[in-house]
Amino acid sequence: MLQLNIKNETSRLRAVVLGTAINNGPTPTIAEAYDPKSLEHIKAGTYPLEVDMIREMNALDAVFKKYDVKVFRPEIIEKCNQIFTRDIGFVIEDTFIKANILPERELELEAIQYILDNINPLKVCRPPEAIHIEGGDVMLWQDYIFVGTYKGSDYKDYITARTNLEGVAYLKEMFPYKKIKEFDLIKSKIEARDNALHLDCCFQPVGKNKGIIYKNGFREESDYQFLVQLFGKENLFHITREEMYHMFSNVFSIDENIVVSERNFTRLNNWLRDNDFIVEEISYAEIAKQEGLLRCSTLPLIRD
Structure with missing residues (x-):
């Protein structure tokens, strides 16, 4: 049986x-x-090819193997996009929570059932149907669970709004001893540069006390200020609108001092190295065309 354990974003994977x-x-x-980003590339004829995306994911797999990480892959479903495992579920402490994703993506959950069968069934749960919550919106940090959401009254009109306030309430109920902090994210159906699809599109912690942040990804200035106060401005790497579009905040931590990043993220990667991180650079720019990057395509099960 798998003994799940996820208490933060950066402990040894x-x-x-x-x-x-x-x-x-x-x-x-x-x-x-x-x-909107996929839409942009579909219209432009630059949508990524399967062969290129397989190559990029193999490169990430190789990095995991280098660090002796046990890697599970979904069972293959014909003609189905199964790249973004972060959307379909997430682990908090020793519990696997299935996401209520878009109905047409339900098959993706079935493709990891063989993994779920190796988890204590009492530790696998699924929220009621009215509760929407996706892994890209959920981050664990010390005593906190950070949750990206969208508080606009037009929530139901936005396919880019993935976690609702009912989802936030569900986590508060499940983990009453945690501090749950929700963040109201900016959403757009038409402009990828103004769409924080998930919280990890505009913020992510790295290391023990640092983070990557895009100020204008938050609809409320107070949400941004909360993170500045918590982490300290000097510990936050501020990204630009264009860097947010290229998914600079969607890197992935293998350990407190090891970060996998896109090789074109020069400014970020230099900052990470200056702060004593080992940066494993890989090419992931084709997958990024679907508004998801390294964190989006991983679903951590066990960290130390």
């Missing part, structure tokens, strides 16, 4: 579910696009 780009299916139609 031992086991992870890495998505797959094999048998990814044809380029979606404009009507099928889930997010």
Whole structure:
């Protein structure tokens, strides 16, 4: 049996579910696009090719193998995008929570059932249907659970709004001893540069006391200020609108001092090295065209 253990974003990783780009299916139609960035590339004819995405994911797999991380992959579903495992579930402490994702993505959960079968069934749960919550919006930090949400009255009109306030309330109920802090995120159906699809599109902690942040990803200045107060401005790497578009905050930590990052993120990678991080640089720019990057395509199960 797998003994799940996730208490933060940066402790030494031992086991992870890495998505797959094999048998990814044809380029979606404009009507099928889930997010404005995919839409942009579908229209431009630059949507990523399966062969390139497989190569990028293999590179990430190789980094995990280098650090002796146990890697699980989803079972292959024909013509199905299974890259972004972070969307379909997440672990808090020793509990696996299945996400209520978009109905057409339900098959992706079935593809990891063989993993869930190795977890104590009392430690696998699924929120009621009205509760929306996705792993990209959930981050553990010390006594906190950070949750990205969207508080606009037009929530139901936004396919980019993935975690609702009912989802925040659900986590408060499940983990009453944790401090739950929600963040109201900026959303756009048409401009990827103004769309924080998940919290990890505009913020992520790294190391013991640092973070990557995009100030204008938050609808409320007070939410941004909360993080500045908590981490200290000097410990936060502020990214630009264009860097947010390229997913600079969506790196992935293997340990408190080891970060996997996109090789083109020069400014960020230099900052990380200046702060004594080991940076494992890989190419992930094709996958980024779907408004997801390294954190989005991983679902950590066990950290020390």
